[in-house]
Amino acid sequence: MKEKINITEAEWPIMEVLWLRPTATAAEIVEQVTSSRQVSMRTVKTLIRRLIAKDAVAFEVDAHDSRIYHYRALVLRPEVMEGKNKSFLGQLYGNSVSEMLSHFITNSDLKKEEIEHLQAILKQKEIENG
16 A cells, blocks of 8 residues: 655645646746745755655656656645545544534534535435444
8 A cells, every 4th residue: 555645735836736737847836836825946846856755746857858857746636635634633633523523613604505515415424324
């Protein structure tokens, strides 16, 4: 079984770029990340190297220009989200889904449709668990 890869908050924007497209050059990643966040090109490139070291990202050298690298994600967003969710749940709610949901439901202004949607999910879960 493949070990879960921890993507840090700083690395997340780079992964978002790579999850939206099959490949991207460093320049394209830098452009996307720096357009929405205050981060330097040097920092983005450092984060790309970290992601490569974690086996979250791979690269290929451009066939026509060896100075250009094409990066791609090696992990899928849902895989990373699962790990983040478990970590969040464990750290903040002692692995209790009901405690987490209770907190969010109590502290949210839910619309009628949202409440109905949540009730339907819970009803389906009840059926599945017998």
